[in-house]
Amino acid sequence: xxxxxxxxxxxxxxxxxxxxxxxxxxxxxxxxxxxxxxxxxxxxxxxxxxxxxxxxxxxxxxxxxxxxxxxxxxxxxxxxxxxxxxxxxxxxxxxxxxxxxxxxxxxxxxxxxxxxxxxxxxxxxxxxxxxxxxxxxxxxxxxxxxxxxxxxxxxxxxxxxxxxxxxxxxxxxxxxxxx
Numbered sequence: 001x002x003x004x005x006x007x008x009x010x011x012x013x014x015x016x017x018x019x020x021x022x023x024x025x026x027x028x029x030x031x032x033x034x035x036x037x038x039x040x041x042x043x044x045x046x047x048x049x050x051x052x053x054x055x056x057x058x059x060x061x062x063x064x065x066x067x068x069x070x071x072x073x074x075x076x077x078x079x080x081x082x083x084x085x086x087x088x089x090x091x092x093x094x095x096x097x098x099x100x101x102x103x104x105x106x107x108x109x110x111x112x113x114x115x116x117x118x119x120x121x122x123x124x125x126x127x128x129x130x131x132x133x134x135x136x137x138x139x140x141x142x143x144x145x146x147x148x149x150x151x152x153x154x155x156x157x158x159x160x161x162x163x164x165x166x167x168x169x170x171x172x173x174x175x176x177x178x179x
Contacts, residue, residue, distance in 0.1 A: 008033040012041050015059065016050055023048075023061050034104035037077075037097040044107045046139040051081065051094050064111040065135035065146050072101055079105060084135075084148045087166070088157035114138035117145065118177050122169035128152040130166045132173045145179050 013030055020028035028045035035041055036052065043050045043059075049067065050059045068082040068091055079101045083092040101108070118134035131150045137143040149166050157163050 008035070008041060008043065012043060016043050016045065019050065019059065019061050020045065020048070032103040032107040034079075034096070034098050034101055037099070042096055042098075042104060044104060044111065046111075047137055049081070049108065049111070051096075063137050064139075065115045065137045065143070067108075067112045067115070068148065068150075070105075070108050070112065072105060079108075081108070084146070087149045088163075111138060118173065118179065120173050122173070124155065124162065124165045124169070128154050130155070130169055132170055134173075134177070134179060147174075 008030060012033060016030055017027050020026065024047070028047060030043045030045055033041050033043035040052045041050075041059075042052065048061050048063050050061055053060045062083060066084050068084045070079065070081045072079050077097060077099060079096040079098055081094045081096065083094070085091055098104075115135045115138050116133060117136050119131070121129055121131050123129040129152055131152070133148045133150070134145045135148065136145050147170060149170060151157065151162070151166070155162055157166075
């Protein structure tokens, strides 16, 4: 008999496995988890991060390729996680109040970095431009590439020509990398 020692409750592992089977048809094992100040949990697997939802009894499964970035505010003990959204709309922000993100924070950085396959800044107006990021789920070798475009401060999608220039920059990057 093999004993596994984890720092998270069995109920969390069971809930993540069930959610993964529902979303993907396969089981996912937790690689790291962190308990939040309110008693809830956030967990990460090879393919996704599980974040608390607005509902007390469920979590949201977010593929690593859908995480734009994360940062740790040590003074406030808050881990900020930003999800990608459609071009021109604000990023979805999740704040996790935790004592220390520990291994979960490390996993978050590792998996988000591993999801990026192309990142390029293309100037559109002087030095201001668009950051084009191609991402793929790092756990799935043939996963499709998702593209995100992030405008620099001072550029807005409703400004004349900005969306067309950003689309042209995306085509250029995709052609350059053959994606």
